[in-house]
Amino acid sequence: MDLSTYRIGIIGGGNMGKAIIKGLLAAPQSPTLSAWDAASDCRKQLKEELQVPVAQDNRELVLNSDIIILAVKPQIIDPVMNEIADALTTDKLLISIAAGVPCKRLEKPLQNLVPTIRIMPNTPALINRGISAIAAGSHAQEKHLKITQAIFSCLGETALVPENTMDMVTAVSGSGPAYVFLVIEAMLDAAVGLGLPRDLARKLVVETVLGSTELLKESGKHPMELKDMVTSPGGTTIAGLAELEKNGLRHAFNEALKSACQRSQELGK
Numbered sequence: 001m002d003l004s005t006y007r008i009g010i011i012g013g014g015n016m017g018k019a020i021i022k023g024l025l026a027a028p029q030s031p032t033l034s035a036w037d038a039a040s041d042c043r044k045q046l047k048e049e050l051q052v053p054v055a056q057d058n059r060e061l062v063l064n065s066d067i068i069i070l071a072v073k074p075q076i077i078d079p080v081m082n083e084i085a086d087a088l089t090t091d092k093l094l095i096s097i098a099a100g101v102p103c104k105r106l107e108k109p110l111q112n113l114v115p116t117i118r119i120m121p122n123t124p125a126l127i128n129r130g131i132s133a134i135a136a137g138s139h140a141q142e143k144h145l146k147i148t149q150a151i152f153s154c155l156g157e158t159a160l161v162p163e164n165t166m167d168m169v170t171a172v173s174g175s176g177p178a179y180v181f182l183v184i185e186a187m188l189d190a191a192v193g194l195g196l197p198r199d200l201a202r203k204l205v206v207e208t209v210l211g212s213t214e215l216l217k218e219s220g221k222h223p224m225e226l227k228d229m230v231t232s233p234g235g236t237t238i239a240g241l242a243e244l245e246k247n248g249l250r251h252a253f254n255e256a257l258k259s260a261c262q263r264s265q266e267l268g269k
């Protein structure tokens, strides 16, 4: 989709705001971008390093944008919405990436039936390898979902989901990178524990994780089938797997995802 005809305004130029801006700047047909952030050093960075025009304030940014992306922390969403509500007209699209904030909460201070969309991206978006789950609010139509998919494709993969699954999605792909990093760290330390130098251990672990996920994705096979391929009878892998099962890895993931999902529900209230 040609994004060059759109004016996109980003509110909040932190980690995710900058990742979105970088992704959009690298798009084949970049939109017209502008941004605003409460922090002056961040505004300076946006202007000088990313060459993105900085608005006078959030309200002015909204008035001069077709699509507005809210990339501020969830606890800042309500004050920002109060600041921009009267500038949001039905011809604009409001997208929020704030974790746990439902579209209904965005819609509450609005006098108009403004289309809203809620996104759950994840941190691999920083290198365009993220997955962004996209859920429509009350007044978002097919065309709004299409343009949102085009925007977030600049940060990796996208998936359309019903909004009532967002807490589960948050637990899986939003928080997911942290779980993967913990698993990697645990494998790395265990490798060092065996006596391997840390540099070598890091290379072995990272390439193993990367190669395994690529193989899983490309082959389209079930993970169990690929696991069986490495597991010869009475061999090393089955001995390792038996320890992981005995120590409750599967149970730990079940509990972790349930807990993260529950926390997301609590934060959304």
Ligand SMILES: NC(=O)c1ccc[n+]([C@@H]2O[C@H](COP(=O)([O-])OP(=O)(O)OC[C@H]3O[C@@H](n4cnc5c(N)ncnc54)[C@H](OP(=O)(O)O)[C@@H]3O)[C@@H](O)[C@H]2O)c1
Pocket: 011, 012, 013, 014, 015, 016, 017, 036, 037, 038, 039, 042, 058, 071, 072, 073, 074, 076, 080, 097, 098, 099, 120, 121, 122, 123, 174
């Ligand atoms: N990072 C992740 O893994 C991740 C994943 C999924 C979703 N998200 C969501 O993405 C959103 C942004 O996260 P982040 O990690 O990018 O946060 P961040 O780095 O803290 O960026 C937020 C930026 O917004 C600025 N800000 C504060 N008040 C503002 C206002 N009134 N108007 C405009 N800008 C304002 C902050 O400035 P100050 O520093 O001065 O407050 C900060 O620069 C959050 O809602 C989060 O839930 C993040």
